[in-house]
Amino acid sequence: MSNKPISGPHVAATRRVDQIMRLVIIALAPATACGVLLFGWPALYLLAVTVLSALAFEGLCLKTKGVAAMPYLRDGSAIVTGLLVAMTLPPWAPWWIGVVGSALAIVLGKHVYGGLGQNLFNPAMLARVALLISFPIEMTTWANVSPLFTGPGVIDSLAITFGGLDNPDAVTGATTLGWVKTEFSQNRLLPGSLIEYSGFLAFLGWERGSLGETSSLLLLAGGIWLMRQGVIKWHIPVSLLLSIFLLATIFHTWDSQHYLGPWVHLNSGAVMLVAFFIATDYVTSPNTPLGQVIFGAGCGLLIFVIRSWGGYPEGTGFAILLMNAVTPLIDHYIRPRIYGRYRNGKPLDISNS
Amino acid sequence: MFALFENPRLRGGIHAEEHKSETSPLSIVTDFPLPKKLYIPVQQHVGKPAEPVVKVGEKVLKGQLLAYSQGTISAPVHAPTSGIIADVKDFPAPHPSALPIRTVVIESDGKEQWAELVVPEDPFQLEPEEICQRVGAAGVVGLGGAVFPSAVKLSLGRKNKIHTLLINAGECEPYLTCDDRLMQERAAQIVAGIRLMLRGMDAPKALVGIEDNKPEAFAAMQAASRDFANIVVAQVPTRYPMGWDRQMLRYLTGQEIPADGRATDIGVVVHNVATAFAVYQAICLGQPLISRVVTVSGAAVAKPRNVEVPIGTLMSEVLAFCELEKSKMARLVMGGPMMGDALPIADVPVVKACNGILALSSADIDEPPVQPCIRCSSCVTACPVGLLPLEMASRIKANQLDSAVDLGLKDCISCGSCSYVCPSNIPLVHYFKFASGELVKRQQAEHKSEQTKRLIEDRNERMERARLEAEVEALRAQEARAARLAAAQQAQQAQAEETV
Numbered sequence: 001m002s003n004k005p006i007s008g009p010h011v012a013a014t015r016r017v018d019q020i021m022r023l024v025i026i027a028l029a030p031a032t033a034c035g036v037l038l039f040g041w042p043a044l045y046l047l048a049v050t051v052l053s054a055l056a057f058e059g060l061c062l063k064t065k066g067v068a069a070m071p072y073l074r075d076g077s078a079i080v081t082g083l084l085v086a087m088t089l090p091p092w093a094p095w096w097i098g099v100v101g102s103a104l105a106i107v108l109g110k111h112v113y114g115g116l117g118q119n120l121f122n123p124a125m126l127a128r129v130a131l132l133i134s135f136p137i138e139m140t141t142w143a144n145v146s147p148l149f150t151g152p153g154v155i156d157s158l159a160i161t162f163g164g165l166d167n168p169d170a171v172t173g174a175t176t177l178g179w180v181k182t183e184f185s186q187n188r189l190l191p192g193s194l195i196e197y198s199g200f201l202a203f204l205g206w207e208r209g210s211l212g213e214t215s216s217l218l219l220l221a222g223g224i225w226l227m228r229q230g231v232i233k234w235h236i237p238v239s240l241l242l243s244i245f246l247l248a249t250i251f252h253t254w255d256s257q258h259y260l261g262p263w264v265h266l267n268s269g270a271v272m273l274v275a276f277f278i279a280t281d282y283v284t285s286p287n288t289p290l291g292q293v294i295f296g297a298g299c300g301l302l303i304f305v306i307r308s309w310g311g312y313p314e315g316t317g318f319a320i321l322l323m324n325a326v327t328p329l330i331d332h333y334i335r336p337r338i339y340g341r342y343r344n345g346k347p348l349d350i351s352n353s
Numbered sequence: 354m355f356a357l358f359e360n361p362r363l364r365g366g367i368h369a370e371e372h373k374s375e376t377s378p379l380s381i382v383t384d385f386p387l388p389k390k391l392y393i394p395v396q397q398h399v400g401k402p403a404e405p406v407v408k409v410g411e412k413v414l415k416g417q418l419l420a421y422s423q424g425t426i427s428a429p430v431h432a433p434t435s436g437i438i439a440d441v442k443d444f445p446a447p448h449p450s451a452l453p454i455r456t457v458v459i460e461s462d463g464k465e466q467w468a469e470l471v472v473p474e475d476p477f478q479l480e481p482e483e484i485c486q487r488v489g490a491a492g493v494v495g496l497g498g499a500v501f502p503s504a505v506k507l508s509l510g511r512k513n514k515i516h517t518l519l520i521n522a523g524e525c526e527p528y529l530t531c532d533d534r535l536m537q538e539r540a541a542q543i544v545a546g547i548r549l550m551l552r553g554m555d556a557p558k559a560l561v562g563i564e565d566n567k568p569e570a571f572a573a574m575q576a577a578s579r580d581f582a583n584i585v586v587a588q589v590p591t592r593y594p595m596g597w598d599r600q601m602l603r604y605l606t607g608q609e610i611p612a613d614g615r616a617t618d619i620g621v622v623v624h625n626v627a628t629a630f631a632v633y634q635a636i637c638l639g640q641p642l643i644s645r646v647v648t649v650s651g652a653a654v655a656k657p658r659n660v661e662v663p664i665g666t667l668m669s670e671v672l673a674f675c676e677l678e679k680s681k682m683a684r685l686v687m688g689g690p691m692m693g694d695a696l697p698i699a700d701v702p703v704v705k706a707c708n709g710i711l712a713l714s715s716a717d718i719d720e721p722p723v724q725p726c727i728r729c730s731s732c733v734t735a736c737p738v739g740l741l742p743l744e745m746a747s748r749i750k751a752n753q754l755d756s757a758v759d760l761g762l763k764d765c766i767s768c769g770s771c772s773y774v775c776p777s778n779i780p781l782v783h784y785f786k787f788a789s790g791e792l793v794k795r796q797q798a799e800h801k802s803e804q805t806k807r808l809i810e811d812r813n814e815r816m817e818r819a820r821l822e823a824e825v826e827a828l829r830a831q832e833a834r835a836a837r838l839a840a841a842q843q844a845q846q847a848q849a850e851e852t853v
Contacts, residue, residue: 007783009769010690010711010718011369011527017724017776075724117725233734282729287741336739338761339364339599340612345761347612350619 021076023231027222028083028277034218035211039091040148041157043211047086049161050098054082054106061111077116081105084124084277087212088270088317089131092143092172095161097135101127121324122284125274129317141165141172142208175208176268177313180260189257194264202267209269216272223276232280235292236299240275241266243300251308259308270316271303278316284324291327291334298323362604365737366592367770369527369691371566375657376650377530381538382660385674391433391459391665392444392702393419398494399501400426405457411438414468416641419457422489428502429492431641432468433663436461447668447687447701449694456702459665470639476549481511484553484636491635492642492705497521497596497625498688500706503632510554510622517606518551519616520561522570522626523589523596526689529709531646532626534659536563536570540577543626546633547584550624553632558583561626562601566591593691594768598623600737612764627708647703649675653682653712662703668710669699683715690717691769724777732771732781738764742771742781749788754795757788765789 036044058078062069072078085101108130109123110116132139146152152160165171174182176197183193201207205215213219226232248262265271270278279285279299286295299319306315337343396402403420407413413432422429439460443453473479479487489504510518524532536543547559561578563571565588578584589595589604599610601623608619616623627645634640643664650657655676662671668685686693688709703710732742740761748757762785771781 006684006695007780007786008686008690008692008694008767009773009782010684010686010693010695010713011773012719012778013367013369013774013776015774015776016721016778017727020727020729020776071722071724077727115725117727282727287728287730287733287743331744335741335760336733336736338612338739338764339603339737340609340614340764347614348609350611350614 017077018075020231021080023226023229024080024277025076025083027226027229027231028080028087028212030222031205031215031218031273032083032087032212034205034215035087035091035213037148038145038205038214039143039211040146040151041154042143042152042160043091045157045161046089046091046093046095046098046211047083049095050086050089050102051079051082053099054078054085054102057103057106058111061107061115065111065115072116075116078106081110081123083212084273085127087273088124088128088210090139090142091211092141092160092165093138094164097131097138100135101131104130117283119283120328121321122278122281125278125317125320125324129321132312132317140178141168142175142178143172144208145206146171173208175313176202176264177260177307181313184258190260191256194260197264199263199267213270213273216267219272219276223272226276232276233289233292235289236279236285236296237275239293239296240279240300240303241271243297244271244304247301247304265304265307269307269314274299274303274316274320278320279323284327286327286330286334288331288334288336291330294330294334295323295327298326362607363590363592363600364739365735365770366594366600367735367773368591369593369773371591372528372650373530373533373566376528376648376659377533377567379534379658381531381534381646382658385660385662385666385671387434387461387463387465387663388666388670389461390439390667391436391461391663392667393430393433393457393459393665394444394446394702394704395420395430395455395457397430397500397664397704397706398428398492399499400424400428402455403427403429405441405455407438407441407457409438409440412436413438413459414466416470416643417468418641419459422492422502426502426505428494428504429490429641430457430664431492431643432459433643433665434459434461435464435466445698445701447694447696447704447707449696451697451701472639473636476545476636477552479549479552479636481553481555484549485511488553488632488635491631491640493628493631493635494642494705495625496627496631496645496705496708498692498706498708503624503628506622506624507550507553509617510556513617514620515554515556515617515622516558516620517622518547518554518556518559519598519602519605519621519623520547520559520626520629521596521598521601521623522561522563522567522574523601524567525564525591525593525596526691526693526709527593528650528711529648529689530650531648531659531708533567533570535627535630535646536567537573539630540570540573542633542637543574543629544577544581544584545637546629546631547578548581549632549636550629551583554622556622558585560605561586562589562595562605563587564589564591564595594737594766594770597737597766597768642705645703645705645707647671647707648709649712650709651682651686651712652714652717653678664703664705666703667700668696668703668707671703671710672699672712677712681714682712684713684718686711686713691773692767721778723779726777726779729776731774731776735770735774737768737770738766740765742785745788746779746781746784749784754788754791758792762788762792 055078059069062072085105105123105127109126110119113119203216207214244265245262248265251259252261286292302319303315401423404423405420407419415435417432419432420430436459440458444456445451446454485504485507493503494500574586603609610616631642646659646661648659685696687696687707745757745760765785767782769782
């Protein structure tokens, strides 16, 4: 028996950081697998390169910091970051995009701030935005859907990921959001520009887009499962999705030629991934339920604003980073009411209680 | 999880592994062998320690007064059995420090010979003052763990206008089942105790809150109180810390006690259910509080059960009775596993506050390494008070105590819900207790420096006064000398004139 004076509680719940990370990975797995299935071997190679390099950078940073790397590598947070970075990349992007993305996320997004739990911005979104600004061509070259075993083979795919595309125009195209934006610039308006769009196929994932973002169905399923596991709460996803839905409905009803409808918004780009897996990042979102609702609604608003009036077709990355920056402010002002006190901290009056 | 909005009456809290089924089906063991020696500390309550009235070598009877209550907030202690006073000495207390406190040691004679007990003809006709007085004289204190002298609370209730007596039978701590068993086996006596308490406080009604994981106790209490319309037995959800009186009160009545107030401020007094039983014993049987039911459990005891033991029995003897496997015990805890104290040694006496003795194995207290905070806010969700434990801990870590106080450090009840759920195993409560200790230390230092300053000021003032007095004295002496001189001169002049 130890004589170290120790305060209670003497028992603890069993869910640990590594278990949380494992559950997140499980929840992301179906959408990731779908991405690999739809975009073939190059997607798998990119995924492997990104996740492995994320682990390598994590180890390197920990080593530089002078702490034992193994316990941290085993907690799975670097794998989650690497996985999320990979899921937001164009599936046929060259290998070095994945490596640079991992470096940006792990080194600049996480360890520069002091490591796990200290970062201000979501590492994966930081990497996505930095890559998009630095390498606009590679980051907007969207491979056509070419399911595994029907597209390029194992060896040819190595050439795509590690050598680059020879004739990209033949096998790539625009995403829904990008296409609509380009058409606007040519003065071709809705709904004509979306004549070939199938909401159902897009919901399943059968459309051009980032590696793990196309299947809204599987991301939604993974997200709801994660909620049921108690890893994430409803506040951020619901407020985020609801705010986009409401804004899109209002503007689409008002001017259906210039504004996409709510279902296209929710079904396109990174919205589902962001709502359940990025905006809910513990470290970079507010602590309180009300704060989380404000945060989620803010993300939704910014996504809609950037998509509708910004220069980029997709705005999730920017929206998340901006709201991440506001999180400390939200946490400062939105605090739970303490028992026996008013919201301002004054004790309750006896007559009112 | 899918509850969209939390019940405003039920914030925070956790579901811990209960571990109650080990002991809840078993009857209270009442034939615990009388120990040869009993160690009765003179302080087993909040307030001033009692003052011993017995001498070494004196023969005492069971229930006889050993030490009398001192001051308004204090409680007497009585002999748990008959025997000889072997010693009055300092003996390790059941406290994490195991520091010694004044303890009366009785060598039992095995006769269990009672002192003369005063039993009223009809207890329910006693005057309220009389009830309070008898409860106080019997050394009854709050048996839920707070050990506040019950008579003081009853009198306080009588002076303030009380509309409800809340009987806390939540027993929300894991492992503990002593109140559960007490209600199952002695419900009628508890109800009698509640009626006496109501009379003692002039209060109109009582509300008994029992967690819904104790259906048998609930049924027994309901049956026992059927004839008394002013005693309402209610079930409350099983969610730690439901036994926090303010949480239970909020759940049952929707009322919150102001942060700077007491339950009496909103017309409520809270007593533990075991206290009600002790009140029954004190009034109806005339017996002082000299024994209590203790839950002995944990993976290191082979026969976990509830045992009624005399106050002053060494925990080691109780553990041996329940067949402790010493090699398996990794931690000894007095009370529940959430808020109980870890004790460094087992050779300390069972006191009035002791509702549980837990011999936990290393599997029970599995302590993985501490990891960084990932701001998951599980602690925010779990906090029943509405605090931000993660923020408070990070401030305390940075030694910003004032900032932690601004966040509500002083409202923390140390229930341990935050530490329990933390996936990084951060000892949050430990931080808060440390910070509270630091605050007390700082306050004391401030007080001390203020005292020193005042002493110095006083001294300076004194010196100044002395100096002024000396000056005045010197001036007066000078004047006197001058006057004498002038007089002498005058006299000389006069003499000279006369000569001329």
